[in-house]
Amino acid sequence: xxxxxxxxxxxxxxxxxxxxxxHLPRAWAPLARPPPHGSRLTAxxxxxxxxxxxxxxxxxxxxxxxxxxxEDPLTPPPPAASLTPEPHNPGTPPDLFESVAEGPVVVQGxxxxxxxxxxxxxxxxxxxxxxxxxxxxxxxxxxxxLEEEGDEPDIFDTMSSPKLQLNQAEGDGGDEFxxxxxxxxxxxxxxxxxxxxxxxxxxxxxxxxxxxHWSVMRRFSDFLGLHRKLVEKHLHSGRVIPPAPEKSAIGxxxxxxxxxxxxxxxxxDFIERRRAALERYMNRTSTHPTLRADPDFREFVELDAELPxxxxxxxxSSAGVLRLLNRVGETVNKMTFxxxxxxxxxxERTQQIESLDAQLRKLHASMERLVNYRRExxxxxxxxxxxTAVLSSVEEHSSLSRALHQLSESTExxxxxxxxxxxxxxxxLSENTKDxxxxxxxxxxxxxxxxxxFQTWQHAQITLAKKREAKAKAELAGRMDKVQQxxxxxxxxxxxxxxxxxxxxxxxxxxxxxxxxxxxMRVKDFRDMxxxxxxxxxxxxxxxxxxxxxxxxxxxAIS
Amino acid sequence: xxxxxxxxxxxxxxxxxxxxxKSGRSDTVDLNDSxxxxxxxxxxxxxxxxxxxxxxxxxxxxxxxxxxxxxxQHEEFIWLHDRFDENEDYAGYxxxxxxxxxxxxxxxxxxxxxxxxxxxxxxxxxxxxxQELEAEYLATFKKTVAMHEVFLTRLAQHTVFRNDHNFKxxxxxxxxxxxxxxxxxxxxxxxxKSFNKSTDEIxxxxxxxxxxxxxxxxxxxxxxxxMAIKDATTKADKMTQAHKSVADSYIQLSSxxxxxxxxxxxxxxxxxxxxxxxxxxxxxVEGRVSSDEDLKLSDTLRYYVRDGSAAKDLLYRRLxxxxxxxxxxxxxxxxxxKNKDVHAxxxxxxxxCEKFEHISNKAKEExxxxxxxxxxxxxxxxxxxxxxxxxxAKAQAQLLKSCLQSLPEE
Numbered sequence: 001x002x003x004x005x006x007x008x009x010x011x012x013x014x015x016x017x018x019x020x021x022x023h024l025p026r027a028w029a030p031l032a033r034p035p036p037h038g039s040r041l042t043a044x045x046x047x048x049x050x051x052x053x054x055x056x057x058x059x060x061x062x063x064x065x066x067x068x069x070x071e072d073p074l075t076p077p078p079p080a081a082s083l084t085p086e087p088h089n090p091g092t093p094p095d096l097f098e099s100v101a102e103g104p105v106v107v108q109g110x111x112x113x114x115x116x117x118x119x120x121x122x123x124x125x126x127x128x129x130x131x132x133x134x135x136x137x138x139x140x141x142x143x144x145x146l147e148e149e150g151d152e153p154d155i156f157d158t159m160s161s162p163k164l165q166l167n168q169a170e171g172d173g174g175d176e177f178x179x180x181x182x183x184x185x186x187x188x189x190x191x192x193x194x195x196x197x198x199x200x201x202x203x204x205x206x207x208x209x210x211x212x213h214w215s216v217m218r219r220f221s222d223f224l225g226l227h228r229k230l231v232e233k234h235l236h237s238g239r240v241i242p243p244a245p246e247k248s249a250i251g252x253x254x255x256x257x258x259x260x261x262x263x264x265x266x267x268x269d270f271i272e273r274r275r276a277a278l279e280r281y282m283n284r285t286s287t288h289p290t291l292r293a294d295p296d297f298r299e300f301v302e303l304d305a306e307l308p309x310x311x312x313x314x315x316x317s318s319a320g321v322l323r324l325l326n327r328v329g330e331t332v333n334k335m336t337f338x339x340x341x342x343x344x345x346x347x348e349r350t351q352q353i354e355s356l357d358a359q360l361r362k363l364h365a366s367m368e369r370l371v372n373y374r375r376e377x378x379x380x381x382x383x384x385x386x387x388t389a390v391l392s393s394v395e396e397h398s399s400l401s402r403a404l405h406q407l408s409e410s411t412e413x414x415x416x417x418x419x420x421x422x423x424x425x426x427x428x429l430s431e432n433t434k435d436x437x438x439x440x441x442x443x444x445x446x447x448x449x450x451x452x453x454f455q456t457w458q459h460a461q462i463t464l465a466k467k468r469e470a471k472a473k474a475e476l477a478g479r480m481d482k483v484q485q486x487x488x489x490x491x492x493x494x495x496x497x498x499x500x501x502x503x504x505x506x507x508x509x510x511x512x513x514x515x516x517x518x519x520x521m522r523v524k525d526f527r528d529m530x531x532x533x534x535x536x537x538x539x540x541x542x543x544x545x546x547x548x549x550x551x552x553x554x555x556x557a558i559s
Numbered sequence: 560x561x562x563x564x565x566x567x568x569x570x571x572x573x574x575x576x577x578x579x580x581k582s583g584r585s586d587t588v589d590l591n592d593s594x595x596x597x598x599x600x601x602x603x604x605x606x607x608x609x610x611x612x613x614x615x616x617x618x619x620x621x622x623x624x625x626x627x628x629x630x631x632q633h634e635e636f637i638w639l640h641d642r643f644d645e646n647e648d649y650a651g652y653x654x655x656x657x658x659x660x661x662x663x664x665x666x667x668x669x670x671x672x673x674x675x676x677x678x679x680x681x682x683x684x685x686x687x688x689x690q691e692l693e694a695e696y697l698a699t700f701k702k703t704v705a706m707h708e709v710f711l712t713r714l715a716q717h718t719v720f721r722n723d724h725n726f727k728x729x730x731x732x733x734x735x736x737x738x739x740x741x742x743x744x745x746x747x748x749x750x751x752k753s754f755n756k757s758t759d760e761i762x763x764x765x766x767x768x769x770x771x772x773x774x775x776x777x778x779x780x781x782x783x784x785x786m787a788i789k790d791a792t793t794k795a796d797k798m799t800q801a802h803k804s805v806a807d808s809y810i811q812l813s814s815x816x817x818x819x820x821x822x823x824x825x826x827x828x829x830x831x832x833x834x835x836x837x838x839x840x841x842x843x844v845e846g847r848v849s850s851d852e853d854l855k856l857s858d859t860l861r862y863y864v865r866d867g868s869a870a871k872d873l874l875y876r877r878l879x880x881x882x883x884x885x886x887x888x889x890x891x892x893x894x895x896x897k898n899k900d901v902h903a904x905x906x907x908x909x910x911x912c913e914k915f916e917h918i919s920n921k922a923k924e925e926x927x928x929x930x931x932x933x934x935x936x937x938x939x940x941x942x943x944x945x946x947x948x949x950x951x952a953k954a955q956a957q958l959l960k961s962c963l964q965s966l967p968e969e
Contacts, residue, residue, distance in 0.1 A: 362818075373804040397930065403941060531966065
């Protein structure tokens with residue numbers, strides 16, 4: 001079934017426009033609640049797992065999805081409605097098909113991939129079904145697909161078509177570059193309804209983004225909302241989703257209720273910690289090529305307006321409670337279900353992950369101790385510097401007094417060095433390790449997804465056996481009418497078994513690939529972290545050297 | 560065994576590092592031909608006490624043998640100090656401050672805590688930390704030996720003190736001095752005495768006007784200085800402690816990393832092991848920074864707190880003497896007026912006058928002496944401190960640099 005997109009309004013979509021008019025009209029748009037912004041919808045549509053869609057539109061889209069899903073390349077559609085086509089795009093496509101023609105490279109016939117191809121051009125390799133909605137924004141879309149080559153194989157292993165993708169390394173987009181900084185935390189509003197907003201600045205040369213360098217303002221719940229959406233969409237494909245910074249009721253309330261003027265060092269620390277955590281989170285997410293191309297991610301990074309409140313991230317919302325219950329259920333499941341592991345690889349990896357988790361936690365604890373002790377050292381050195389200054393002022397022997405004064409200043413300088421080093425201890429070493437502990441959790445989640453699919457498969461097999469039994473019984477009893485039904489059920493369940501087995505195998509493969517990339521990234525990150533830390537430590541020592549070198553002549557000058 | 564001259568204040572504290580010979584960094588002040596050299600040649604640490612072997616070499620005729628040793632405990636040192644302190648003849652001198660009691664409580668506590676936490680760490684970690692604590696214990700031990708020694712050598716160098724009879728007994732008498740620690744009554748008495756003394760001190764300070772500006776100034780200075788240096792000592796101690804904690808925490812970091820390396824497997828193992836090794840080495844350097852700071856900085860400050868205290872005592876004694884003198888004067892005047900016991904009063908007044916002048920002269924000398932001593936000691940120790948800090952910082956920087964260079968490229 002082909003889906004035809006009806007372009008209604010002018011494609012120049014401005015964020016302020018009436019969403020309904022400017023969104024990609026979907027064929028079924030009237031049937032469903034139009035999503036707050038198009039990208040979400042499109043993203044859901046093209047989510048690989050038919051079952052996972054949670055958007056209201058999902059029900060309607062299931063069928064076309066089913067048909068498409070194994071074969072259609074999941075080209076993350078561009079963040080549709082919200083983007084105003086950029087000048088560098090071949091103009092605002094007044095007409096879908098025209099833009100296609102103008103579109104860069106990709107579309108030129110035969111490019112196996114994509115869905116980026118306008119409606120009626122079947123994407124080269126995709127069977128006959130290349131119709132994807134999203135071609136509204138062909139240009140960005142096409143560009144996306146170029147980058148997303150790495151994507152295809154992950155999701156659709158069965159895809160034979162994507163030949164172009166093969167040259168691009170899985171995961172690492174070659175010389176692609178994207179760097180995100182989170183800065184300028186600001187408190188917006190007052191009292192309990194206030195919140196912290198952060199400036200998210202992106203620098204990139206990845207082509208499917210509109211600009212090379214821009215900023216947007218985002219609030220904390222936006223980050224959490226993004227994480228949640230990414231988890232919903234990608235976890236079951238076997239992807240490791242970098243975890244978002246945790247919520248903290250105390251810290252946040254302190255900020256909300258405190259005024260700007262008496263922001264004490266405690267809350268400043270908290271804000272700085274959070275800002276750094278958000279930055280690391282964004283960068284980790286953006287290094288992952290699939291997540292980077294995800295429309296929600298792109299919208300998050302690019303949309304020049306306030307994102308709709310991700311109310312569902314609030315702990316007390318109904319969605320929040322639901323999530324909590326789900327999580328409890330999952331935890332129980334994790335503990336009780338022992339999977340028959342036939343794959344040696346998974347067996348080993350699971351164990352390794354567990355020990356890694358335990359060891360990292362221990363390491364993190366000792367890192368925190370180091371941070372505390374060094375902070376104490378900085379404080380006590382400062383106190384000593386002051387006491388020495390007093391001593392120097394009391395001392396009557398003039399050159400000794402001068403020397404003591406110098407000592408006080410030198411100690412003051414070492415105190416600053418210690419303090420800075422403590423910060424390095426914290427941000428470079430301790431926080432990164434904490435991130436890794438959370439990442440390991442995300443990995444465990446992914447592994448667990450696989451276990452769940454295994455469970456589904458087993459369950460399906462059991463049910464199939466039951467249905468077969470029922471059919472046999474019916475046949476024996478000679479109840480022809482029942483047999484017919486039983487037969488249908490058997491067929492249905494046979495299909496389900498097949499699909500769930502495929503699903504299981506698919507996710508297993510995906511995880512393996514994902515873990516390869518994860519391992520590479522993890523090793524690299526760890527090395528980078530340690531090297532940076534050692535460099536910081538060395539710099540501190542060199543600064544200390546300077547301090548004492550200047551002091552010695554002073555001490556020698558005591559007559 | 561070169562004597563440690565008291566000018567140095569706090570000499571290199573670890574005498575036994577060089578097999579018992581002290582590094583003779585002494586600015587030798589030549590005393591008279593007759594020598595009296597005292598040192599602590601050995602020390603034994605038993606459960607609760609430390610036994611010091613006091614070794615004397617002398618050419619003084621009063622002594623029975625030219626060279627001999629006795630065993631003394633801390634209490635006996637305190638006894639000796641008290642004898643000097645109480646002696647009115649020495650009222651005009653600064654009595655060298657007594658050595659502090661050997662205190663291993665902190666170390667013992669840490670050792671105990673380590674023992675309790677044994678289960679939660681690897682064998683490697685545990686043995687490393689145990690080694691650290693043992694080294695700490697040893698350092699404390701060496702320090703207390705040195706402090707007892709400095710006390711004795713100061714007495715031995717002092718022209719007047721060295722001839723004191725009690726000192727001779729202390730050095731020579733082979734039996735126990737039977738100095739029992741004060742029993743309760745005596746402790747309470749002692750407390751009363753010191754309480755009285757301090758109130759008297761305050762009273763005097765408030766009421767007694769000093770005839771000599773010099774002393775007036777000195778008093779003010781000493782008081783102020785005493786407070787400032789006491790404060791600095793406490794802060795210095797805290798700082799060295801913190802430094803030690805940082806160094807110790809490297810141990811866990813290092814061993815945690817090693818374990819991580821085993822789990823990570825070949826890809827990261829070599830890398831991690833190198834880093835863990837570096838942390839271990841860095842820890843040793845940091846530890847030395849901490850102990851050097853303690854020795855050169857804290858101990859110097861601490862010694863001069865105590866010396867300053869002794870100087871304050873001197874000033875107090877002088878002031879008291881002055882008060883007595885003025886009292887005696889009044890008494891004489893009254894006696895003359897009443898024409899009763901005039902002679903006795905005259906005698907008393909003369910005594911008081913002599914005493915006072917004697918003290919004042921001596922005191923002036925002593926105070927100047929103290930000043931000079933202080934400046935020298937500070938200079939020496941500050942220079943040494945700075946040089947050591949520099950050395951260690953360079954060592955660490957070098958260590959880290961070579962580690963970074965040698966990290967295997969992926």
